[in-house]
Amino acid sequence: MSSGRPLAQIDLGAIAHNYGEVRKLVGPWVDIIAMVKADAYGHGAREVVRTLDALDCARFGVASLDEASDLSQVVDANRLIVFGGLPPSEAESAVSIGAEIVAFDRELLSALDSAAEQQGTTVRVHLHIDTGMHRLGADPADAADLLRFARALDHIETVAVCTHLAMAEDVDDETTTRQLEIFEAAGKSAHELARHAANSAAILSRPQTHMSAVRPGLMLYGLAPSAALGAKADLRPAMSLEAPVIRVAEVGPGEGIGYGHTYRTVAPTKVATVRIGYADGYPRSLSNKGRVLLRGSSVPVIGRVCMDHIMVDATNVPDARVGDRVVLWGAEPGAVEIAELAGTIGYELVSRVGPRVLRVHT
Secondary structure, three states: OOOOOEEEEEEEHOOOHHHHHHHHHOOOOOOEEEEEEEHHHHHHHHHHHHHHHHOOEEEEEEHHHHHHHOOOOOOHHEEEEEOOOOOOOHHHHHHHHHOOOOOHHHHHHHHHHHHHHOOOOEEEEEEEEOOOOOOEOOHHHHHHHHHHHHHOOOOOOEEEEEEOOOOOOOOOOOOHHHHHHHHHHHHHHOOOOOEEEEEEHHHHHHHEEEEEEEEHHHHHHHOOOHHHHHOOOOOOOOEEEEEEEEEEEEEEEEEEEOOHHHHHHOOOOEEEOOOOOHHHOOHHHHHOOOOOEEEOOEEEEOOOOOOOOEEEEOOOOOOOOOOOOOEEEEOOOOHHHHHHHOOOHHHHHHHHHOOOOOOEOO
C-alpha cells in the first residue's frame, strides 16, 4: 500500500452492523434488497456483497446491466435486480446475464419475452409504478393493463410491483402518504405479488412502507438520509477518507493561496498541501469552506480545491509534517457534515470517490 495515495478505509464490520440495524427495524419476515449500485456508493460493491451475502441478504439492487454482470461473479445473478431502466435493445444481454429486471413499459417486456424465448429461459420482472417521483415507472392508470400484458407473456414471470418514494426523508410531508395511496390503488390487481417501496428514509421513518421487502442504500453505509432520522438507528459510518500531506511551507502575510488567490493570508501561515483533489471526489465547492482533521485538530481548507491537491491552514498544528495523514471525512468530520458544507448530500460525496483513491476493506 502506497502511503503517497489517498486512501478510503472501508469498515465492512460497520456495514454488517448497519445491515443488522435494518433487520431490527423491519423484522424477520421482510426481505432486504441491499442497494449496491455505483460500486456500493463508492464502498466497493464486490466486497460489500460478499459481506452481506454472509448475513443472508435476500437480493442486491444495481442500476445497470454492467453492474449486474460484474456482481454475477460474486453471487448468483438471479439475486440481482436491475433498477435503472433498460432500453429494449438491451433485452438480449439482460436475459443472458440472468438478473431480475425492473420494467415499466410494453416495449421492454416484449423484447425480454422474445429474448428469453430465443435463449430457452424465463425472465423475472418487477413492475415499477410511477406514484409521484416522475423519473421511471408506468402511469398508475395503466398499471392493471400492463400487469395483464406481462402475465400473458410466456417467458416473463412477474414477481413484484414496486415504486420509489420522492420525499420520505421529510417526516412531516404528506407526499409519501399520497404515493402509498396511489400505489395501493394501482396494485390492487397484483395482490398476490411481492411489493417494495421503502428506501433508507422510509425504513427509518415509516413502518407501513416496509411491505414485502425494503431497499436500504445510504443507511447500509452508515449515513442517515437527514438529520431528523439520524437517531432512529445506530448507524456507523463505513468509510474514512484520508490523504497524505506532501508539503509544509511557511507563507508570509498578504500572500495569495492557490488558483485565483481566492484566499489571502493575514498573518504568517503554515500551509500544508494534501494530495487529494476534485479528480478524487473531494468537491471543488469546499474551496475556502472545508475542514479536515490533521493530527487530531480540525483545520480549514484554504484556497481553491485543485484537481490533485488541497491546501489547509496548519498554523495551529505546530508538529505537522510531510507524511501526516489528513482525514477528509469519517467518524470526524462526518461525511454528512462535509456534504452540507459542500452544498450537496452524503450520497454524492461517498459515491464520487474516484478510482485514484485506494480502497482498503477491513
